[in-house]
Amino acid sequence: MARRALTTTATVLTTTAALLLTACGGGDDKQDDIKGADTGSTSPSASASASQASGIKRPDIKLPGEFQLTFDGWTSGDAVEQAVLDDAKEQLRAGYAAIIADEPDGGDALAFYDTASGLSQDRQWIKTYTSKNLTVFGKLPAYDPEFTLLGDKKTRAVVSYCTDESKAYTRNRATKEVQGNPAGTDPKVFYTVTLAKNADGVWQNVSTRGKRGGC
Template identity: 40%
Template structure:
């Protein structure tokens, strides 16, 4: 089942070439390596690192992210051998979780959404979440994220490419409680290219995102 609305890809696909070219031309493998949306929590001045699990609140001031019991994101291939890159991937995963939490809560005003996403990524995420809200939809099941690749550009910018498999996640209508369990297809696989920036207090915020549904690279 393709639980993701296609508009996210349509809104951001034009940036994928620029993101890829920037990443390839600005590789920094050392460990020393904004627009702000007007929603709750969209302050770029927030706190430092956390685990990419759905519940990620800690003493640093990061918002807690909670999922319902019938939905789960699974993140694989997150360890790169670099502490900096691992922190980038962890916050990238939390940005993903923040978008899904907004879907579950039926609100684009959640604190985590604007905490881990900013700029184009935030505005596109708001549009994306709003599609679920307008249709009274949510999702259930499990989505897998894998094959993370990180490129650092200096000490405050990074590019992350990764894949997702939505074969086991399904759209659920909140009003009718009906779950669309259509079988997965090649379109259940999505390739993402994202840009992140480290803010003043150490959070790697996703600033731009491009996605390609049906990516053959993610099906290997």
């Protein structure tokens, strides 16, 4: 139930599928996409956009209270770095919002934060849940972000971070069956995300790679 990644475009999608397939009895657990699950309150948590570029109308992304996707240490005194971190956070929130809303195509918010290749990957990741009628709940912290500017140091960047799936789960919408990672599976996954700044000033996801146990 995590987010796994392959190389290049397939990276994001494969990573996502890995955890989910492992939890359901298939796939490998070396690369994984994000997961989350646990029953709790249903009060929505609003999208955080405090330091994002002004003048850009951004999607309002809401997640239910039973899925707590948190970001520890995702702050910086550098304005460019903070803008990249903010958009990377919102892209991840948009992906999980699509899973929870049962939107296999990702919805408008994910399209806003993804390039064409990134959206193609993420749709594959999301469908590893929606095709099995699964949603996610629980607590999924994303922590220890690291930031690097690439090329001209103005339009491309890489953000890496870890997630801990110890308290994140999937739930079948029809049967209500809950699953987590199989016993003995490392709950921590290391992600590397490549982003590109578009003409509107939004840092969009180009690709994602994930490695279970890489934290």
